[in-house]
Amino acid sequence: MVIKSPQDFGAGILFILFGAIGLYVGSDLTFGSARNMGPGYFPMIICGLIALIGLIVTVKSLAIEGPAIERIRLRPIIFILLAIAAFGMLIAEIGAVISSVLLIMFAAYARRDVNPVETVVFAVTTAAFVVIIFVYALGQPMPVWWGR
Amino acid sequence: MEVFEHLATGFMAAGSLENLMFCLIGVVLGTLIGVLPGIGPIPALAILLPITFGLDPLSSLIMLAGIYYGAQYGGSTTSILVNMPGEASSVVTCIEGHQMARKGRAGAALAIAALGSFFAGTIGTVFIAAFGPPLASIAQQFNSPDYFALMLLGLVMAIVLAHGSVLKAVAMVLIGLLLGLVGTDINTGLTRYTFGLSGLWEGIDFLPLVLGLFGIVEIIRNLENPPPPREAISTRMRDMWPTKKEFREAYPAALRGTGLGSLLGILPGGGAVLASFASYTLEKKISKNPRKFGTGAVEGVAGPEAANNAAAQTSFIPLLTLGIPSNPIMAIMMGAMIIQGIQPGAAVMTTRPDLFWGMVASMWIGNLMLVVINLPMIGIWVKLLSVPYRLLYPAILLFCAIGVYSTSTEPFMMVLMIVFTVFGYVLFKLGCEPAPMVLGFILGPLMEENLRRSLVISRGDPMIFINRPISATLLAATLLMLCLIIFPQFRKTREEAFQEE
Numbered sequence: 171m172v173i174k175s176p177q178d179f180g181a182g183i184l185f186i187l188f189g190a191i192g193l194y195v196g197s198d199l200t201f202g203s204a205r206n207m208g209p210g211y212f213p214m215i216i217c218g219l220i221a222l223i224g225l226i227v228t229v230k231s232l233a234i235e236g237p238a239i240e241r242i243r244l245r246p247i248i249f250i251l252l253a254i255a256a257f258g259m260l261i262a263e264i265g266a267v268i269s270s271v272l273l274i275m276f277a278a279y280a281r282r283d284v285n286p287v288e289t290v291v292f293a294v295t296t297a298a299f300v301v302i303i304f305v306y307a308l309g310q311p312m313p314v315w316w317g318r
Numbered sequence: 319m320e321v322f323e324h325l326a327t328g329f330m331a332a333g334s335l336e337n338l339m340f341c342l343i344g345v346v347l348g349t350l351i352g353v354l355p356g357i358g359p360i361p362a363l364a365i366l367l368p369i370t371f372g373l374d375p376l377s378s379l380i381m382l383a384g385i386y387y388g389a390q391y392g393g394s395t396t397s398i399l400v401n402m403p404g405e406a407s408s409v410v411t412c413i414e415g416h417q418m419a420r421k422g423r424a425g426a427a428l429a430i431a432a433l434g435s436f437f438a439g440t441i442g443t444v445f446i447a448a449f450g451p452p453l454a455s456i457a458q459q460f461n462s463p464d465y466f467a468l469m470l471l472g473l474v475m476a477i478v479l480a481h482g483s484v485l486k487a488v489a490m491v492l493i494g495l496l497l498g499l500v501g502t503d504i505n506t507g508l509t510r511y512t513f514g515l516s517g518l519w520e521g522i523d524f525l526p527l528v529l530g531l532f533g534i535v536e537i538i539r540n541l542e543n544p545p546p547p548r549e550a551i552s553t554r555m556r557d558m559w560p561t562k563k564e565f566r567e568a569y570p571a572a573l574r575g576t577g578l579g580s581l582l583g584i585l586p587g588g589g590a591v592l593a594s595f596a597s598y599t600l601e602k603k604i605s606k607n608p609r610k611f612g613t614g615a616v617e618g619v620a621g622p623e624a625a626n627n628a629a630a631q632t633s634f635i636p637l638l639t640l641g642i643p644s645n646p647i648m649a650i651m652m653g654a655m656i657i658q659g660i661q662p663g664a665a666v667m668t669t670r671p672d673l674f675w676g677m678v679a680s681m682w683i684g685n686l687m688l689v690v691i692n693l694p695m696i697g698i699w700v701k702l703l704s705v706p707y708r709l710l711y712p713a714i715l716l717f718c719a720i721g722v723y724s725t726s727t728e729p730f731m732m733v734l735m736i737v738f739t740v741f742g743y744v745l746f747k748l749g750c751e752p753a754p755m756v757l758g759f760i761l762g763p764l765m766e767e768n769l770r771r772s773l774v775i776s777r778g779d780p781m782i783f784i785n786r787p788i789s790a791t792l793l794a795a796t797l798l799m800l801c802l803i804i805f806p807q808f809r810k811t812r813e814e815a816f817q818e819e
Contacts, residue, residue: 177747177748177749178483178486178748178749180747180748181486181489181748181749181750184744184748185489185493188493188496192496192511195511195513196510196511199508199510200506203778204773204778204779204780205773205774205777205778206774206778207766207769207770207773207774208506209503209505209506209508209510210510211770212499212765212766212769212770213496213499213510213511216492216495216496216499217496219492220489220492220493220496223485223488223489223492224489226485227483227485227486227489230485237749239747239748240542240747242747243541243542246537246538246541246542247538247739247740247743250534250537250538250541250715250739251736251739251740253712253715253719254534254715254718254719254732254735254736254739255732255736257716257719257723257732258719258723258729258731258732258733258735258736259729259732261723262727262729266720270716270720273712273715273716273719274712274713274715274716277711277712277715277716278708278712280538280541280711281541281708292709292712293712296712296713296716297716300713300716300717300720303369304369304720304724308369308372308724309372310372310720310724311724311727312720312723312724312727
């Protein structure tokens with residue numbers, strides 16, 4: 171078995187997984203009948219279709235040439251996700267200003283060749299700016315500093 | 319004339335100092351984000367969505383509509399000056415507009431695009447005012463089977479218009495529908511697909527979903543494959559005015575584009591992208607000298623730009639009268655309306671006339687503002703292109719994070735955003751386009767409910783969809799579209815159309 175279209179093969183497997191999980195998790199929902207649709211009726215049909223398409227896409231990927239999957243670069247995605255996670259976990263504890271600064275610092279390291287001084291200056295100004303817009307101008311309720 | 323009475327109501331509502339201000343902020347922010355290469359209207363709307371939440375419904379809708387037009391205008395500017403389409407609907411503007419710019423007619427191309435769009439926007443506004451109410455009364459005849467058929471047609475159209483593989487687009491729509499069903503089933507009160515997480519009881523939150531899929535994935539994509547730095551072609555204010563010859567070529571094309579765009583905008587699945595491609599093809603077909611296309615044909619800028627703006631306006635009609643979004647952008651608008659506590663549909667026009675007409679009027683005001691701020695200030699927008707991406711993306715990311723936090727302080731929302739970022743990243747690597755998924759996500763619960771009701775009425779007999787004239791017609795159209803996808807000739811054209819990006 172040779173995979174001729176890696177992108178499509180991956181997509182097909184993803185769809186099959188999606189459909190299968192959907193069918194499995196939804197299996198305890200009542201299916202009902204057309205006349206009296208249960209909560210499982212529509213989702214089960216959809217999951218079935220997703221899995222079916224996944225199957226077709228997978229089979230096709232074995233027969234027809236297609237694009238390869240581009241190399242995954244870990245650095246950008248990991249730092250971006252870390253930035254969001256740090257912000258989300260910390261904002262309630264240490265307030266919007268410091269968590270914003272942290273988010274920008276983390277995000278900046280998603281690239282190579284970071285200029286630390288520029289990043290710190292930029293992080294502080296942007297954090298101030300964003301907090302002014304959201305908290306003072308738009309009146310969104312969020313802790314600005316810690317200890318609240 | 320009732321139309322003018324309605325419009326007067328609208329201008330009264332939209333013309334308040336406060337709303338004018340929000341309209342201005344909307345178009346400026348929209349242009350600002352739209353000018354940035356690679357950020358189209360969908361990420362622009364997603365990123366800016368949170369700042370409209372604190373406003374009252376009318377102001378927030380006015381601002382969102384402004385962001386949408388602004389992003390489109392900004393997209394044309396980048397297309398012409400940098401040859402980088404910010405979004406699918408300005409791809410064709412890129413083809414001819416950038417060629418004009420390289421011949422030293424950048425200013426004229428910008429002016430033609432702006433004036434063409436403004437003209438189309440004006441006609442589009444009148445179009446909505448004139449046809450909105452009659453369409454809303456047609457909408458009253460719509461019953462569950464008809465709604466279901468209409469949504470099916472819309473989804474099939476979204477598949478036709480999606481990039482890349484048709485099968486994958488179908489799967490994306492279906493996954494969207496499934497994600498839309500997560501949460502409490504309204505009929506039985508049972509929770510579905512919540513995996514025991516209380517944060518999912520009310521369904522998957524819209525904002526983390528769109529921000530993750532569009533806002534943040536976009537950043538990661540750009541970091542992985544940095545867009546090559548490109549020189550913007552500079553232009554001066556005094557070069558803006560088109561020559562007589564250019565003007566003569568442009569205005570009939572703009573007229574045709576407006577007509578075509580207004581009609582295509584109303585169709586399910588229609589919208590700016592479809593309209594601009596259709597108008598470009600039309601201009602090329604009827605031109606006496608088709609060979610000049612590709613070398614900076616004025617008609618190829620005026621027509622598609624007018625068409626995409628007209629369609630952008632009129633694609634609000636199905637949303638505002640039927641409560642059904644016709645494309646992924648309208649799905650985001652609908653998501654925003656629901657967050658504001660407005661259920662879009664024919665009822666809006668009668669229960670909140672100020673909201674409906676105010677929004678319509680604000681579209682015209684917004685278009686006028688865009689011409690005024692875009693042409694003289696073009697230099698500033700071009701400068702914006704030189705803001706380095708290394709500063710831009712952390713700020714955008716912060717905006718997304720604060721946006722989510724400000725609507726819900728639940729840490730779970732951040733988790734959701736991270737999940738959808740990862741999901742969007744996987745989809746990107748596997749060559750699946752997420753836009754049709756958003757449409758499915760919004761339509762999922764509506765489709766299920768209308769299917770259920772239809773089948774309750776007919777006692778389980780699926781013939782109900784064929785026996786009702788409205789749904790039968792819509793289903794026939796759906797079938798036709800499906801045939802078109804399978805029909806090889808059309809498939810080739812579709813692939814070619816997307817090749818040009």
